[in-house]
Amino acid sequence: MLTKSIKGVALSGLLIASVAGVATVASRAATGQPGQTTYLPMQAISHDLGSKAAIGYFVREAGACQVVMMIGEKTDAATASTSSAARLRLALQPGQRAGVDSEEGRSIDLTCGAGADTLIVHNGPTAEVATLMN
Numbered sequence: 001m002l003t004k005s006i007k008g009v010a011l012s013g014l015l016i017a018s019v020a021g022v023a024t025v026a027s028r029a030a031t032g033q034p035g036q037t038t039y040l041p042m043q044a045i046s047h048d049l050g051s052k053a054a055i056g057y058f059v060r061e062a063g064a065c066q067v068v069m070m071i072g073e074k075t076d077a078a079t080a081s082t083s084s085a086a087r088l089r090l091a092l093q094p095g096q097r098a099g100v101d102s103e104e105g106r107s108i109d110l111t112c113g114a115g116a117d118t119l120i121v122h123n124g125p126t127a128e129v130a131t132l133m134n
Contacts, residue, residue, distance in 0.1 A: 035124040038113070045069065047123045050104030056088075058119045065092045065112035065119050071100065092116075101126050 039045055039058065046055045049071070056069030072085030090098050092112035101107040107129040109122040122129050 035122055035129070037121050037123070039119045039121065040117070045119070045121060047108050047121065048074075048106065049100065049102040049108065050106045052102055054100060054108060060116040063093070063116055065094075065110075065116045066090075067092060067098075067110060067119065069100075092119075099130065101130065 037045075041059050042057055044055070045057055046053065048054075051074055052071055053074045054069050054071045056067065058065045058067040060066070067088070067090040069088045069090075070085045071088060073083045075083070088100070090110070092098060092110065094112050094114055094116050097109055097111045099107055099109045105126050107124065107126040109129050111120040111122075112118075113120055
């Protein structure tokens with residue numbers, strides 16, 4: 001039981017530290033339209049989904065965008081959390097899209113760019129971002 005608690009606290013702390021750490025790196029990503037950011041391989045991705053945070057990266061492999069994201073509860077760094085994050089793994093071919101929605105009305109849309117050299121992320125209210133998938 002104690003081991004599970006320690007692992008949960010360590011994972012939550014790692015997620016919090018990662019969100020804080022990638023915030024400065026993510027600011028170097030290219031922004032186009034409001035709510036749209038274009039990332040290069042291995043560039044830190046960090047987006048707000050209401051009470052949750054989505055952080056990760058992508059690499060170009062076999063002509064596809066291999067996306068890895070951790071999605072978990074945002075918590076105060078001063079308080080220990082026992083919640084855990086979920087890892088999302090996607091392989092997107094150039095031009096393919098995937099979306100992640102929160103119950104709080106926030107969404108992100110991931111699109112693999114030409115040649116799998118970029119990943120375009122749209123972030124915003126679900127009503128606006130979800131229409132991109134249609």
